[in-house]
Every structure is written in structure tokens, then in C-alpha cells.
Amino acid sequence: MxxxxxxxxxxxxxxxxxxxxxxxxxxxxxxxxxxxxxxxxxxxxxxxxxxxxxxxxxxxxxxxxxxxxxxxxxxxxxxxxxxxxxxxxxxxxxxxxxxxxxxxxxxxxxxxxxxxxxxxxxxxxxxxxxxxxxxxxxxxxxxxxxxxxxxxxxxxxxxxxxxxxxxxxxxxxxxxxxxxxxxxxxxxxxxxxxxxxxxxxxxxxxxxxxxxxxxxxxxxxxxxxxxxxxxxxxxxxxGASWMNSDFSLEDLMEPAHHNNLSSSPSLTAHASLEEVLTLLSEHEQIRVEKNGQAIGYINRQMLIHYLSESVPVGGNNHV
Ligand SMILES: Nc1ncnc2c1ncn2[C@@H]1O[C@H](COP(=O)(O)OP(=O)(O)O)[C@@H](O)[C@H]1O
Ligand SMILES: [Mg+2]
Structure with missing residues (x-):
């Protein structure tokens, strides 16, 4: 075109x-x-x-x-x-x-x-x-x-x-x-x-x-x-403007406790967006942990969805 x-x-x-x-x-x-x-x-x-x-x-x-x-x-x-x-x-x-x-x-x-x-x-x-x-x-x-x-x-x-x-x-x-x-x-x-x-x-x-x-x-x-x-x-x-200081993986993960997550690398819910991006550039999926327990997972699709969701300035993105 x-x-x-x-x-x-x-x-x-x-x-x-x-x-x-x-x-x-x-x-x-x-x-x-x-x-x-x-x-x-x-x-x-x-x-x-x-x-x-x-x-x-x-x-x-x-x-x-x-x-x-x-x-x-x-x-x-x-x-x-x-x-x-x-x-x-x-x-x-x-x-x-x-x-x-x-x-x-x-x-x-x-x-x-x-x-x-x-x-x-x-x-x-x-x-x-x-x-x-x-x-x-x-x-x-x-x-x-x-x-x-x-x-x-x-x-x-x-x-x-x-x-x-x-x-x-x-x-x-x-x-x-x-x-x-x-x-x-x-x-x-x-x-x-x-x-x-x-x-x-x-x-x-x-x-x-x-x-x-x-x-x-x-x-x-x-x-x-x-x-x-x-x-x-x-x-x-x-570093884009949607970087949110109170970013938590709990906001975008899919909750899950099952064991088939064990092959994925893990991050705690407090990981920074940068850590998530880096890890997701090498792995399809990340396990999210809290106190050593798997509480959910995220994949690239979910991250993109989250990043493109509109977060009102100063607001939060819980639906
Ligand atoms: N009419 C012009 N004369 C000289 N330099 C210009 C002119 N218009 C833009 N520039 C320069 O060209 C570069 C690219 O500008 P521009 O295409 O407007 O960038 P952007 O839209 O990405 O901000 C900049 O360094 C800008 O200062
Ligand atoms: Mg311009």
C-alpha cells in the first residue's frame, strides 16, 4: 500500500x-x-x-x-x-x-x-x-x-x-x-x-x-x-508513561495454584515491570509467587493486554 x-x-x-x-x-x-x-x-x-x-x-x-x-x-x-x-x-x-x-x-x-x-x-x-x-x-x-x-x-x-x-x-x-x-x-x-x-x-x-x-x-x-x-x-x-509506581503482578495475572506452572520461571508479585518484560522476552509464561507459593501466572498476551488497558491518571486499574 x-x-x-x-x-x-x-x-x-x-x-x-x-x-x-x-x-x-x-x-x-x-x-x-x-x-x-x-x-x-x-x-x-x-x-x-x-x-x-x-x-x-x-x-x-x-x-x-x-x-x-x-x-x-x-x-x-x-x-x-x-x-x-x-x-x-x-x-x-x-x-x-x-x-x-x-x-x-x-x-x-x-x-x-x-x-x-x-x-x-x-x-x-x-x-x-x-x-x-x-x-x-x-x-x-x-x-x-x-x-x-x-x-x-x-x-x-x-x-x-x-x-x-x-x-x-x-x-x-x-x-x-x-x-x-x-x-x-x-x-x-x-x-x-x-x-x-x-x-x-x-x-x-x-x-x-x-x-x-x-x-x-x-x-x-x-x-x-x-x-x-x-x-x-x-x-x-x-520506561513508557504507563509505568505505574504501584504496579503489582496481582493486577494482571490469572490466579492459579495448579502444579503445571512449576516449569515456568517465577517472580514475586512485587517484581518491577522491567523484570517482567525481561523475563517474558525469554519465556512464554511466568509463575507469580507470594510467600513461596504459586498464586498465578502471566504470559505475553496478558501483559500486552494490561499495558494497553487504559489506566486513568492517578487511578488504579482494578475492575
Ligand atoms: N522546517 C524544519 N527545518 C529544520 N529542521 C526541522 C524542521 N522541521 C523539523 N525539523 C527538525 O527535524 C527533526 C525531526 O523533526 P520532526 O519530524 O518534527 O520530529 P517528531 O515529529 O518526531 O518530533 C528535529 O530535529 C526537528 O527539529
Ligand atoms: Mg511531531
């Missing part, structure tokens, strides 16, 4: 923001670009729809070089959601959503129907919201409109640059759930930038971890945990 071949970007001041990267994003994939601030995520994303020209290499979309596309065709056929809510303040919600369909000269009643459908899709009552101005919506609602605006003309590819980072934790979780749901039902290819590993774990089919303009590892969430390619990956995974 999208292929990068030896792509580099050097800005005019000499900054090498992206350094000869290669990867392929599959059709229908939820692809997450992650890495520390300044590692080249936004530059990588913006090169895909030619918001930033490449310095070197080639990007293909559906087997065609992006330089061969008509620029409008490329832009309109790739949805784009910005970090900052970028709705036009003087336009209604309906007009904001309808921008690309209008540019594509859709019929009025098709646009009307599409806006209705999209608002319903993210739980905003069309009759209530259609004619409001952005200032009459909460931050979370505005960002939801930002997301559906990118979907309006039914693009195959959607680029999202830290779309939820300005939101409070609850709106953020709600939108993450929405976008997972959306992607399952509409089967779009989504390229999603974040610096939040918890968010990446929750959303991604594959995670592309960047540092210094290069790809450090491109893998599924499970592989990233079980087979980190180096210490940078290990640290990035274990």
Missing part, C-alpha cells in the same frame, strides 16, 4: 530529520510511528502526502510514485488529522466536515447524508451538532470532528499526527476506543504518530520505533516486548 525506499529528509539548515528509511505499510493496517520528540515522526508522515518534499529516495502509494500523483488527488485521497484541533472557527461543524467532499464536487444531498452518518459514527447527535460552531464544542468533541473530517471523502489512507495528545485522559481513551472501532468497521489504512507507548500498544497492528531519523525496530506490539532488538527498545517499552 505505502512503501518507503531509502527515504531521507535533510532540511535547509542541514538537519537530517529522516535518514534512509525503508518500510512497507500494508493495506488495512493500523501502523503506529513512535519515538522520542524530534526523531522524525512528523517529517515521515508529512512526506507521505507531499506536505514535505523528500531529499532522497522514493515513496510509493499503491505501487505508484507519489511524485507521479496529481497533488490534489494525493491530498484529497489521504485523510489527515493534525495534533492541534484545526477546525475553521467561522464555519459550522457541517461545513468543516464537508470541505473535501465540496472540493470533490459531491452533490449536496450526498454531503448532507455523509455528515449525518459521520457524526452518528462518533456519537455526536447530527441535529444538535451540525450547525454549531467549533467554539460551541468541548475539546474532545472538536477532536472527534477533526477525525471524522479526515474520513469524510472516504480516503483509503488516513494520517494522524498525535491527534489525541492535547486531550484529557478520559476523552483520549474514548477517542482511542472510537478509532479502534472505526478502523475495524471501515478497514482503512491508518498511519498514526504518537510518543505514547501505551497508546501505541493499544492501537497498533505494528509499531515502528524511530530514533534520530532512523528506524530502530518495526514489529508487532508483542514482538517489541518479547524480542526488543536492543536496549533502546527495551528502555522505551519499559
Amino acid at each position: 505505502i512503501t518507503f525506499e531509502n527515504v531521507s529528509k535533510v532540511y535547509e539548515d542541514g538537519t537530517r530529520a529522516v535518514d534512509s528509511i525503508n518500510f512497507t505499510i500494508n493495506k488495512g493496517e493500523f501502523f503506529v510511528l513512535i519515538g522520542p520528540s524530534g526523531c522524525g515522526k512528523t517529517t515521515t508522515l508529512k512526506m507521505m502526502n507531499r506536505l514535505i518534499p523528500l531529499s532522497d529516495g522514493t515513496i510509493f502509494v499503491n505501487g505508484r510514485k507519489i511524485s507521479d500523483f496529481n497533488i490534489h488527488e494525493l491530498r484529497w485521497d489521504i485523510g489527515y488529522v493534525l495534533q492541534q484541533i484545526a477546525l475553521f472557527p467561522h464555519m459550522t461543524i457541517e461545513e468543516n466536515i464537508a470541505i473535501v467532499p465540496e472540493l470533490k464536487k459531491w452533490k449536496k444531498d450526498n454531503i448532507y447524508r455523509r455528515v449525518t452518518e459521520l457524526l452518528e459514527m462518533v456519537g455526536l447527535d447530527p441535529d444538535t451538532y451540525r450547525n454549531r460552531k467549533p467554539s460551541e464544542l468541548s475539546g474532545g468533541e472538536q477532536q472527534r470532528v477533526g477525525v471524522i473530517r479526515a474520513l469524510a471523502a472516504d480516503p483509503e489512507i488516513i494520517l494522524m499526527d498525535e491527534p489525541f495528545s492535547a486531550l484529557d485522559p478520559l476523552s483520549r481513551e474514548k477517542l482511542q476506543d472510537d478509532i479502534i472501532h472505526l478502523q475495524k468497521s471501515i478497514k482503512k489504512t491508518i498511519i498514526f504518530v504518537t510518543h505514547d507507548m501505551k497508546e501505541a500498544m493499544k492501537l497498533a497492528d505494528r509499531i515502528c520505533l524511530m530514533n534520530d531519523g532512523k528506524i530502530v525496530q518495526l514489529a508487532t506490539p508483542e514482538e517489541l516486548i518479547s524480542h526488543p532488538s536492543n536496549d533502546f527498545v527495551r528502555d522505551f517499552v519499559s
Whole structure:
């Protein structure tokens, strides 16, 4: 669907923001670009729809070089959601959503129907919201409109640059759930930038971890945990913001007392997340012990599930 071949970007001041990267994003994939601030995520994303020209290499979309596309065709056929809510303040919600369909000269009643459908899709009552101005919506609602605006003309590819980072934790979780749901039902290819590993774990089919303009590892969430390619990956995974100081293995293990756990290595319930990650990178399963007794077990699946569960800031994750 999208292929990068030896792509580099050097800005005019000499900054090498992206350094000869290669990867392929599959059709229908939820692809997450992650890495520390300044590692080249936004530059990588913006090169895909030619918001930033490449310095070197080639990007293909559906087997065609992006330089061969008509620029409008490329832009309109790739949805784009910005970090900052970028709705036009003087336009209604309906007009904001309808921008690309209008540019594509859709019929009025098709646009009307599409806006209705999209608002319903993210739980905003069309009759209530259609004619409001952005200032009459909460931050979370505005960002939801930002997301559906990118979907309006039914693009195959959607680029999202830290779309939820300005939101409070609850709106953020709600939108993450929405976008997972959306992607399952509409089967779009989504390229999603974040610096939040918890968010990446929750959303991604594959995670592309960047540092210094290069790809450090491109893998599924499970592989990233079980087979980190180096210490940078290990640290990035274990040092992420979801690291919880009162982490206890009892929160995520499956209680069990039976003996067939005896072949697995063990940790106490107070082990750190880092110890768990290290051990699970070598073993399928860990026995959890308390006072020398097996009280349960955890495996990689359970750890990933736990890491991607939303833990409200300052709250706990007991259900
Ligand atoms: N227009 C620009 N001119 C010069 N350097 C830039 C420009 N935009 C970004 N950079 C630099 O390129 C590097 C990558 O930036 P960016 O892609 O925005 O990273 P990220 O999105 O991962 O935070 C950073 O060092 C940044 O300072
Ligand atoms: Mg960025």
C-alpha cells in the first residue's frame, strides 16, 4: 500500500530529520510511528502526502510514485488529522466536515447524508451538532470532528499526527476506543504518530520505533516486548508513561495454584515491570509467587493486554 525506499529528509539548515528509511505499510493496517520528540515522526508522515518534499529516495502509494500523483488527488485521497484541533472557527461543524467532499464536487444531498452518518459514527447527535460552531464544542468533541473530517471523502489512507495528545485522559481513551472501532468497521489504512507507548500498544497492528531519523525496530506490539532488538527498545517499552509506581503482578495475572506452572520461571508479585518484560522476552509464561507459593501466572498476551488497558491518571486499574 505505502512503501518507503531509502527515504531521507535533510532540511535547509542541514538537519537530517529522516535518514534512509525503508518500510512497507500494508493495506488495512493500523501502523503506529513512535519515538522520542524530534526523531522524525512528523517529517515521515508529512512526506507521505507531499506536505514535505523528500531529499532522497522514493515513496510509493499503491505501487505508484507519489511524485507521479496529481497533488490534489494525493491530498484529497489521504485523510489527515493534525495534533492541534484545526477546525475553521467561522464555519459550522457541517461545513468543516464537508470541505473535501465540496472540493470533490459531491452533490449536496450526498454531503448532507455523509455528515449525518459521520457524526452518528462518533456519537455526536447530527441535529444538535451540525450547525454549531467549533467554539460551541468541548475539546474532545472538536477532536472527534477533526477525525471524522479526515474520513469524510472516504480516503483509503488516513494520517494522524498525535491527534489525541492535547486531550484529557478520559476523552483520549474514548477517542482511542472510537478509532479502534472505526478502523475495524471501515478497514482503512491508518498511519498514526504518537510518543505514547501505551497508546501505541493499544492501537497498533505494528509499531515502528524511530530514533534520530532512523528506524530502530518495526514489529508487532508483542514482538517489541518479547524480542526488543536492543536496549533502546527495551528502555522505551519499559520506561513508557504507563509505568505505574504501584504496579503489582496481582493486577494482571490469572490466579492459579495448579502444579503445571512449576516449569515456568517465577517472580514475586512485587517484581518491577522491567523484570517482567525481561523475563517474558525469554519465556512464554511466568509463575507469580507470594510467600513461596504459586498464586498465578502471566504470559505475553496478558501483559500486552494490561499495558494497553487504559489506566486513568492517578487511578488504579482494578475492575
Ligand atoms: N522546517 C524544519 N527545518 C529544520 N529542521 C526541522 C524542521 N522541521 C523539523 N525539523 C527538525 O527535524 C527533526 C525531526 O523533526 P520532526 O519530524 O518534527 O520530529 P517528531 O515529529 O518526531 O518530533 C528535529 O530535529 C526537528 O527539529
Ligand atoms: Mg511531531
